[in-house]
Amino acid sequence: MFAKMRWTTTQACAAIALMALTSGLPATPAKAQVTAYKQAVAEVASQDDEVAAFYRQTNYAPLWTGEGPEFTARRAALMAALADVTVHGLPASRYDAAGLMAKMQAARTTRDLGMVEVALSLAFVHYAHDISSGILTPGKIDAGILREVPRRDGVDLLKGLATNAPTAYLASLAPHNPEYRELMKEKIRYERLIAAGGWGPTVPAKALKPGESGEAVVALRNRLIAMGYMERSVSRDYDAALEEGIRTFQHAHGLNEDGVAGPGTVEEINISADDRLKSIIVALERERWMNIPRGKRHILVNQTDFTAKIIDDGRVTFQTRSVIGMNQGDRRSPEFSDEMEHMIVNPSWHVPRSIIVKEYLPQLQANPNAARHLIITDSRGRRVDRETMDFTQFSTRNFPFDMRQAPGDANALGKVKFMFPNSNNIYLHDTPAKNLFAREVRAYSHGCIRLADPFDFAYALLSAQTDDPQGVFQAALRSGRETKIDLVEHVPVHLIYRTAQVDARGKAEFRRDVYGRDGKIWDALQRAGVALPSVQG
Incomplete structure (x- = not known):
């Protein structure tokens, strides 16, 4: 499946090189070809008001399907961007990159060419809206999220692509604040962590306190070591080093920093890396909502x-x-x-x-x-x-x-x-x-x-x-x-409202989902096709 494929720009260019379409068109008079092309563009573009307006303003001139390196570069940049959407926590299935490739490869007539032209513009605008302002409508998730999403005009997006270097322009669409970039890095790190087995066994106790010892204390120590909150050791005792590790964990999770692994602290320690990754993906969507x-x-x-x-x-x-x-x-x-x-x-x-x-x-x-x-x-x-x-x-x-x-x-x-x-x-x-x-x-x-x-x-x-x-x-x-x-x-x-945020060192910190809003957002993202790496098909 294309959802599993990763395309480099070079690979995308090689695949799209099949679109030397105009050289293979029938020997129809040039005027008739232009008319058929424009009619196809107008017809297909009518399904989206903004895309239709763009083509009317440009007299249906090609943005993607013309001859020359600038058209090839745009096609390659779009396909490379669509192949990379999961890095942003977006679902690859949403953009049907494989379907776009198939349409380009199957085009044989001038009308086909016009239909491919609009399909690429529709895919671009869809992607541009998603990457810049999110795939969900906040108010439909929870009545308490009154965020006004900064949706960019489709005509302006297409004009921007036409007048800028395509790869750089596509890269500019995502939020450029430091928090978004660091969350993306942490998403990749957590995916690798999960692939390697996560943090190991959970702590088999409801609470532990300084002075205790035993297997539960060992599990607590091992989990904190795996999480990076204390140095490696083999003690079975809840000693000063473990107490300090608990304080470090508590500080990173907004808990009272008393060094005691009480019920609330143990509950947070036992949350899986998978669930923490969900919080990071939700935070990325929330950052797109605030791309202002x-x-x-x-x-x-x-x-x-x-x-x-x-x-x-x-x-x-x-x-x-x-x-x-x-x-x-x-x-x-x-x-x-x-x-x-x-x-x-x-x-x-x-x-x-x-x-x-x-x-x-x-x-x-x-x-x-x-x-x-x-x-x-x-x-x-x-x-x-x-x-x-x-x-x-x-x-x-x-x-x-x-x-x-x-x-x-x-x-x-x-x-x-x-x-x-x-x-x-x-x-x-x-x-x-x-x-x-x-x-x-x-x-x-x-x-x-x-x-x-x-x-x-x-x-x-x-x-x-x-x-x-x-x-x-x-x-x-x-x-x-x-x-x-x-x-x-x-x-x-x-x-x-952020349950995942990044500290000054670039490490993710987490907070409780007080109102359950992020749980609702994750459920909506799943319905839109987002999945953790371990359960992607």
């Missing part, structure tokens, strides 16, 4: 990592722990990109309607004096008298009031919130619940992102526009009044 300029300075919130970072010129200049939405219903934090415009110091908390009707309305119906920390107002902003109001007359559909918590130490948003106005009403903010940041899995909010170090985050943002960021912020804070501080330059914000 991210901003010279930008904010990156990786939900699975429970962190928020400020990145300047590709370097992390600030990082803090975060809390994300609970793993239930509409409380899961969504994924999307926007721009941070301002921060509000001493914010009021305007309670979202979903929380009002789901959580507070039942409390008020049971006791009008419930949730006294919240001010209830009508549509004109007037305060509602709880003592005279019968809340039992209202339902989740007709409750007419708003609820607000005034600024203060107990405010649910803490002392500052960071705004990138969006239809999902998601933002970053402080919180009085500081104890949650010490937990390993931090999914407790109603969807917004809570920050462990919001003041330092504010100072880092304001440092781009003032020599005294701390003074500016603290002056607003001391006023006790709700104060808006605009960011002179808006900062792109990217709320992402």
Whole structure:
């Protein structure tokens, strides 16, 4: 099967050399041949609006099937690219390269030539879209993935191919950020690792701790050695070296670094290399969804990592722990990109309607004096008298009031919130619940992102526009009044979800699939034809 074949550019050129088609065409008058060719191109191209538009603009001139080295080079570059799609985690079966080869080899008439011309353009546009922006539609996988995929116009893609060196142009279509390149390298490394047998036996224990010894400890040590988290040794004891190896593993997987192989750590250690490879392939697809300029300075919130970072010129200049939405219903934090415009110091908390009707309305119906920390107002902003109001007359559909918590130490948003106005009403903010940041899995909010170090985050943002960021912020804070501080330059914000990421040394690190989204993506990729090397047909 062609899916198993690997073509070099030289081999592709040799195969496509059969397309000295025009020299073998019947001795039909030139005008009739041109007309038949154009009619075939127009007819077949009509199945795709963008491809059809390109050929109309070029008066149906050939891009692939003309005579000369530039046409041969384009054909060879496309076939070589299609033969290499699995390197990117894309399914070879999706592009039917064998079928394209067969069409080229079987072409005998001018009409055949026109049909081959369009088939190659359709294959190219299909490939170009997939390699540059992914093969899946994010919102169809999970309602919480609100990522807008940067799909490039097919006409522009074909024009780009016509005016550039084909091999270089095709290579330019995939994401060019360092993360994508390093993930591809790790994909290849994991495929080789799996072919060699993986990491060996799993640890036959639910938990182990320093001071223990025995076969389970040996299995734990051997697995960490195979993974590259400690030096080779033969001790049967859970000694200091093994404890340090556990800490190294825990650091690379976002776990509490206590050196103890507790249930959570053992569970992560026992995850197979095959499953880790799936996470890498999913991460490659996710990177294609985000094949956009991210901003010279930008904010990156990786939900699975429970962190928020400020990145300047590709370097992390600030990082803090975060809390994300609970793993239930509409409380899961969504994924999307926007721009941070301002921060509000001493914010009021305007309670979202979903929380009002789901959580507070039942409390008020049971006791009008419930949730006294919240001010209830009508549509004109007037305060509602709880003592005279019968809340039992209202339902989740007709409750007419708003609820607000005034600024203060107990405010649910803490002392500052960071705004990138969006239809999902998601933002970053402080919180009085500081104890949650010490937990390993931090999914407790109603969807917004809570920050462990919001003041330092504010100072880092304001440092781009003032020599005294701390003074500016603290002056607003001391006023006790709700104060808006605009960011002179808006900062792109990217709320992402990565269970596989690459560290500074180019080694893959992994995180738990908190919301199960990456599992859904892998299932969809499988349905599209993606498979691990060990199970490919």
